[in-house]
Amino acid sequence: MLKLAILGFLYDRPLHGYQLRRHLAALTGHVRPISDGTLYPAIKRLEADGLLVRETEPGTAAAPRHTLHLTGAGRTALLDQLREPEPLDISDENRWFTLLAFLRQLDDPAAQAVVLRRRLAFLAEPASFFYDGDRPLGAEEFADPFRRGLLLIARATSEAELAWLHATLAELEGALTD
Amino acid sequence: MLKLAILGFLYDRPLHGYQLRRHLAALTGHVRPISDGTLYPAIKRLEADGLLVRETEPGTAAAPRHTLHLTGAGRTALLDQLREPEPLDISDENRWFTLLAFLRQLDDPAAQAVVLRRRLAFLAEPASFFYDGDRPLGAEEFADPFRRGLLLIARATSEAELAWLHATLAELEGALTD
DNA sequence: CCGTGATACCTCGATTGCGAGGTATGGTCT
């Protein structure tokens, strides 16, 4: 997840760790900045895998800045992850939204394929939540306002996404048949 | 997260591990069942902490079933986590939704306090996402349909939740002033 | 001139989670 996001941001332009942290904070909702203890080891992992290189700028600011650049392997790794041939797990919202943030890096047919897979996984999703014994409960059966809230919010999100999926697929269809 | 969910489900009734797994799968969206390698160690942790006890039913089925019961400490631990005095981090959706699923176990004033804190955190959330250099970008500035989608979906979710928050607070207010 | 906060980076231990493997039993289908 973090790996995907780091590669995605660096694809646009080289950044140093601190800028990267700000970008990541924005992506995750502006509230939970990825902690340093998560970010810097992740950068090291990517460096060890040869997906990025650091260029040290001495004397620029207080601490020695390390500007991070994607390597060719890094760019390939990002595009591979975006294309992701396996079916897209709907319950992994974080992964999907991160993917969405960088999907424009793919060409139209590849992006379309990803969006189509998402719609497929989406439509296959069973709508039930919670059980009474072994019987799944429908949304209307909840006396509990909190669980009802959970379902209402989940539904609103689903509907918004489905609407967007359709609009975007139509748009891509248009672009591809021109 | 898992801990909260396990305590929450066992609060209603004792279950054995397999049933628990089904409940958890439903909560996480019916698609990504918590893996065994996650669930059973989590149960052991809770047992070691004295929050639950297992009662073995021999000969019931194929394998020896362990019916899991919350202890008094387990019930207290759940209620404490639900009350959670620290401000509720909005970006941690999973935690919030799990909490919501079991919030009815609190009495009305305590639940109201939690919902109020959520609304507070919610209204304090800055609406911007992504940067161009150091300048945060508004929703309308995106030529990229994928990032626009991200924002559209996030907004729909926010609005649905805010509407629910208001409705529920009004409801609780009514119940408390009667 | 001293404290505070922002910038910038790093490490360590502990926890959490996953995937892949394993062990059984009992029922159903062929």
Add this chain to the structure above:
DNA sequence: AGACCATACCTCGCAATCGAGGTATCACGG
């Protein structure tokens, strides 16, 4: 009889993440 699946539980090692700590430099206000 054999294959196969669902039930039911378990362990191991690996990877990711967090939280709390640390080290600097520079800018600004009092």
